[in-house]
Amino acid sequence: MKISVLGAGAIGTMLGGLIRDNDPSCQVLLFGRGQHIQTIQDSGRVHLHGPWPTREVPVEATDNPADLVGSDMVLVTVKSQATAEAIASVAPYLGSAIVVSVQNGFNDEALLQHVAEERLVMGITATNVTVPEPGSASLQFKGTIVVGPNSKGTNAASATAATKTLEKTGFRVFEESNVEGVRYNKLAINSPGYAASLSQSNFITEAVCHKEWRNIVGKPLAEECLRVFDTAGVQLANIPKLPDIRKFHGFMKKLDSPLLGIFVSTGAKLIFNRRPIQFSLYQDLLKGKGTEVDHTLGEIVRLAERNGITAPYNQMVIDLAKEIEARGAGQFLTREEVIQRFRSLSTR
Numbered sequence: 019m020k021i022s023v024l025g026a027g028a029i030g031t032m033l034g035g036l037i038r039d040n041d042p043s044c045q046v047l048l049f050g051r052g053q054h055i056q057t058i059q060d061s062g063r064v065h066l067h068g069p070w071p072t073r074e075v076p077v078e079a080t081d082n083p084a085d086l087v088g089s090d091m092v093l094v095t096v097k098s099q100a101t102a103e104a105i106a107s108v109a110p111y112l113g114s115a116i117v118v119s120v121q122n123g124f125n126d127e128a129l130l131q132h133v134a135e136e137r138l139v140m141g142i143t144a145t146n147v148t149v150p151e152p153g154s155a156s157l158q159f160k161g162t163i164v165v166g167p168n169s170k171g172t173n174a175a176s177a178t179a180a181t182k183t184l185e186k187t188g189f190r191v192f193e194e195s196n197v198e199g200v201r202y203n204k205l206a207i208n209s210p211g212y213a214a215s216l217s218q219s220n221f222i223t224e225a226v227c228h229k230e231w232r233n234i235v236g237k238p239l240a241e242e243c244l245r246v247f248d249t250a251g252v253q254l255a256n257i258p259k260l261p262d263i264r265k266f267h268g269f270m271k272k273l274d275s276p277l278l279g280i281f282v283s284t285g286a287k288l289i290f291n292r293r294p295i296q297f298s299l300y301q302d303l304l305k306g307k308g309t310e311v312d313h314t315l316g317e318i319v320r321l322a323e324r325n326g327i328t329a330p331y332n333q334m335v336i337d338l339a340k341e342i343e344a345r346g347a348g349q350f351l352t353r354e355e356v357i358q359r360f361r362s363l364s365t366r
């Protein structure tokens with residue numbers, strides 16, 4: 019079986035590498051660009067770091083779209099804003115491959131331009147991966163993967179095939195009939211996570227466990243997401259093994275109780291300071307790359323507008339991310355500056 023990865027950066031390299039490591043009968047091709055792909059191509063291997071001794075996995079790597087010929091499955095792991103260009107570049111070589119999006123954001127339309135509905139499967143992953151140096155990927159948080167059929171069920175067989183293949187990563191993979199609800203839920207969980215990234219704050223210990231941040235930034239963001247989804251009639255579905263945005267909001271509220279707050283933040287510091295979650299938005303801002311925020315939280319803002327309401331808190335995260343992008347690599351705000359900017363929303 020030939021599995022290709024379209025856009026092998028953090029997520030794609032980890033998924034492809036793990037599949038090849040756990041099932042050497044799979045031929046894995048990492049399609050990408052830049053120094054990362056060059057390094058893997060030169061050595062013929064990728065280094066996978068995680069809660070295991072470093073794994074050196076033989077994989078193929080290329081920047082030539084024609085090399086995708088003969089793929090049985092293509093995992094799409096470019097950032098959302100790169101989806102249209104990336105899928106167009108490989109479209110002539112896709113044959114009858116099943117194409118599986120493992121992205122944040124709603125890229126269905128861009129992918130459907132080049133992939134038949136029956137062969138396109140949408141999904142998300144709640145793992146967290148970085149590229150610490152070219153040629154390697156590091157698992158920061160072992161989460162789950164969720165895929166599912168479209169609302170008409172026309173791609174049900176492809177969704178099941180995608181589940182079976184992704185299980186080779188060793189991550190827990192769930193097939194969910196309301197995958198759209200999972201995808202919205204994921205955007206909503208990412209919303210406060212992105213806000214924490216604006217000031218390089220550890221999501222749990224320095225943001226969620228910080229009372230002012232939680233009350234001025236975190237809770238209003240979660241409440242706004244829920245309001246937008248309720249107004250738009252979006253039926254949320256859980257990301258298995260992770261709290262959904264409603265539960266997460268409830269958790270933030272509980273932290274306001276003094277005793278529980280101290281207990282939880284002490285425990286959280288022990289766990290999350292060791293291997294912090296590094297949101298993909300944070301990784302891009304750190305490197306001075308354009309972020310995906312227009313395609314992720316922008317979806318929430320547009321969903322609000324289509325339903326006659328606004329989403330100023332999510333819009334604020336977008337605006338601040340763009341400000342940091344414009345300032346240059348790693349020029350983050352302080353947590354107090356972020357809180358200040360969000361405070362201005364409540365006084366408008």
Ligand SMILES: NC(=O)C1=CN([C@@H]2O[C@H](COP(=O)(O)OP(=O)(O)OC[C@H]3O[C@@H](n4cnc5c(N)ncnc54)[C@H](OP(=O)(O)O)[C@@H]3O)[C@@H](O)[C@H]2O)C=CC1
Nearest residue numbers: 025026027028029050051095096100104121122146147298
């Ligand atoms: N990283 C994470 O922990 C998580 C990420 N996600 C989601 O997964 C998706 C992928 O994220 P992530 O892996 O972090 O992203 P990365 O930026 O690390 O990887 C994407 C890769 O695709 C390359 N690329 C972009 N356009 C093209 C193109 N036209 N042709 C070939 N290669 C291209 C990029 O190159 P270049 O750098 O040159 O642009 C980059 O190497 C996103 O939707 C993200 O939100 C979801 C959960 C967790």
Ligand SMILES: CC(C)(CO)C(=O)C(=O)O
Nearest residue numbers: 143144145146296297298
């Ligand atoms: C929340 C997280 C880290 C996945 O678990 C993510 O989606 C991201 O980094 O964008």
